[in-house]
Amino acid sequence: xxxxxxxxxxxxxIEPLLLTTTRITTMLQGxxxxxxxxxxxxxxxxxxxxxxxxxxxDEPSNHHPDSIEIELHTDAGNLTQSIGFSIPLYRNGLGxxxxxxxxxxxxxxxxxxxxxxxxxxxxxxxxxxxxxxLDDAAAVDIGSSLLVVGFPLGFHDALHHLPVVRxxxxxxxxALRFQGxxxxxTDSRTxxxxxxxxxxxxxxxxxxxxxxxxKLLGVHSSRLDVDTRELSVDEALGLNCVWFADVxxxxxxxxxxxxxxxxxxx
Numbered sequence: 001x002x003x004x005x006x007x008x009x010x011x012x013x014i015e016p017l018l019l020t021t022t023r024i025t026t027m028l029q030g031x032x033x034x035x036x037x038x039x040x041x042x043x044x045x046x047x048x049x050x051x052x053x054x055x056x057x058d059e060p061s062n063h064h065p066d067s068i069e070i071e072l073h074t075d076a077g078n079l080t081q082s083i084g085f086s087i088p089l090y091r092n093g094l095g096x097x098x099x100x101x102x103x104x105x106x107x108x109x110x111x112x113x114x115x116x117x118x119x120x121x122x123x124x125x126x127x128x129x130x131x132x133x134l135d136d137a138a139a140v141d142i143g144s145s146l147l148v149v150g151f152p153l154g155f156h157d158a159l160h161h162l163p164v165v166r167x168x169x170x171x172x173x174x175a176l177r178f179q180g181x182x183x184x185x186t187d188s189r190t191x192x193x194x195x196x197x198x199x200x201x202x203x204x205x206x207x208x209x210x211x212x213x214x215k216l217l218g219v220h221s222s223r224l225d226v227d228t229r230e231l232s233v234d235e236a237l238g239l240n241c242v243w244f245a246d247v248x249x250x251x252x253x254x255x256x257x258x259x260x261x262x263x264x265x266x
Contacts, residue, residue, distance in 0.1 A: 014079065016126040016212055017126070017147075017149060017165075017200065017212075017214055018149070018162045018163060019073065019124065019125050019126040019162075020039045020040055020125070020126050020127065020128060020149065020198060021037060021038070021039045021040075021149045021150065021151075021163045021197070021198060022037075022038055022039070022040070022049070022070040022071055022072065022163075023035065023036075023037065023070065023071050023151045023154070023156060023161075023163070024036040024037060024038045024049075024051060024055060024068050024069070024070055024196065025068065025069045025070075026055060026056075026063070026065035026067075026068050027065055027066065027067045027068060027069055027086075028064070028065050028066055028067075029066065033063070033065055034055070034063070034065075034192075035151060035153075035154040035192075035193045036051060036052065036055040036151070036193060036194075036195045036196050037051065037149075037150035037151050037163065037193065037194055037195060037196040037197040037220075038050060038051035038055070038070065038196045039051075039128060039149070039196070039197070039198045040125050040126070040127035040128065041111065041127055041128045041129065041248060041252060042127040042128070042129045043129070043130070043249070043252040043253060045116075046113060046116075046252065047113070047114045047116055047119075047127060048111045048112065048113050048114065048251075048252050049070065049087070049111065049112050049114055050109065050110070050111045050196070050198075050219065050248060050251075051109075051110060051195070051196030051219070052108050052109065052110065052195040052196040052219060052220075052221050052222075052243075053097075053099050053106065053107070053108045053109060053110040054108055054195065054221070054222075055068075055110070055195050055196050056068070056089055056095075056097050056110050056112070057089075057095070065089060066088070066089055066090060067086055067087060067088045067089055068086075068087050068089065069084050069085065069086050069087070070084070070085050070087065071083070071084060071085075071161050072084075072085045072119070072120060072123055072124075072125070073123070073124040073125065073161060074120045074122050074123065074124065075122060075124065076122075076124040079124070079160040079161065079162065080159055080160055080161075082161040083120060085119070085120075087112060087114070089112070096112055096113075097110045097111065097112040098110060098111045098112070098251045098252070098254060099251075100247045100250065100251055102181075102182045102247075104180060104181050104182070107182050107243055107247055108183075108219070108221040108222075108241070108243050109219050109243050109245075109247055109248065109251070110251075111248065111251045111252050113252075126212075128198065128216045130249050132212065132214065132215060132216045133215065133216055133245055133246065133248075133249070134201075134215045134216075134217060134245075137174050137175045138175060139203075140170055140174035140201060140217065141170070141174075142170060142171075142172075142173065143169050143170060144169060144170045144174075144201060145167065145168075145169060145201070145202075146167075146168040146169060146170060146186060146188075146199055146200065146201050146217065147165045147166070147167065147168065147199070147200050147201075147202075147214075148165065148166045148167075148168050148186070148188055148190065148194060148197050148198075148199050148220055149163050149164075149165050149197055149198050149199075149200065150163055150164070150165075150166075150193065150194040150196070150197030150198075150220065151163055151164070151193045151194065151197075152164070152166065152190065152191035152192075152193050152194050153191045153192060153193045154193050155193070163197075166188055166189060166190065166194075167188065168186040168187060168188030168199065168240070169186065169187050169188070170184065170185075170186060171184075171185040171186055171187040171239055172184050172185040174217075177244070178241075181241075182243055182244055182247070183218070183221065183241045183242055183243045183244065184217075184218065184242055184244065185239050185240065185241065185242070186199065186220075186239070186240045186242050187238055187239055187240075188238070188240055189238065190220065190223060190240050194220050195220065195221060195222065196219060196220070197219070197220040198216055198219065198220075199216075199217050199218045199219065199220050199242045200214040200215060200216055200217060201214070201215050201217055202214060202215075203215050216245045216248075217242070217244070217245055218242035218243050218244050218245045219242065219243050219245060220240060220241075220242050221240070221241045221242065221243055222240065222241050223237075223238075223239070223240050223241075
């Protein structure tokens with residue numbers, strides 16, 4: 001019997017944006033470590049999970065999981081049905097994810113390929129692709145309304161296994177890389193667990209013939225703070241680093257690899 005992939009078109013009442021995203025649990029020798037966010041990205045016939053690099057490995061905090069687990073929907077007509085799907089991070093001692101660098105150092109985005117043959121036959125999801133990337137940086141004005149799709153502190157619709165969205169605005173020039181780094185800033189209330197979330201902007205429906213009105217702008221990484229803030233006096237800035245999504249095509253277009261090459265950001 002042929003395997004089939006079920007897309008969100010089979011469940012038209014559900015926002016496709018919510019099925020782009022999955023909750024990540026990092027694991028070490030079968031023990032849960034942290035919770036984070038990731039999203040699906042297709043490159044031709046290949047399917048990837050994209051998240052923040054520091055979700056998969058973070059030297060400063062000595063975070064070295066050996067696998068991750070994600071939740072997958074298995075019935076488009078009943079989103080209460082899901083399974084946990086384990087993804088190893090290493091093979092023969094080599095990392096299986098892909099990561100990027102730019103002229104200032106590492107980019108906090110990583111992609112790991114999902115083996116389609118190992119996925120559920122009735123997998124229900126929606127994936128971003130290159131057609132969902134923004135062509136014109138000038139289209140993102142200062143103060144533009146954005147959404148962050150993720151699992152803050154692991155919180156989500158636990159019955160239907162769906163993420164929540166937080167409102168954000170663009171807080172720096174999108175046409176410029178903030179202080180020369182590969183990210184822009186958002187003004188949004190975020191929490192642990194949102195790392196790896198897709199940051200998107202709605203575009204006019206007439207410019208989206210496929211019916212998916214969201215452009216993928218970047219990957220939420222972390223909250224931004226300053227050393228001069230007095231904790232007893234000053235509130236947190238409420239600003240966040242979002243790494244530009246334009247590096248993702250370079251990450252996923254590489255040939256199959258058994259280690260994590262550094263891909264230069266374009």
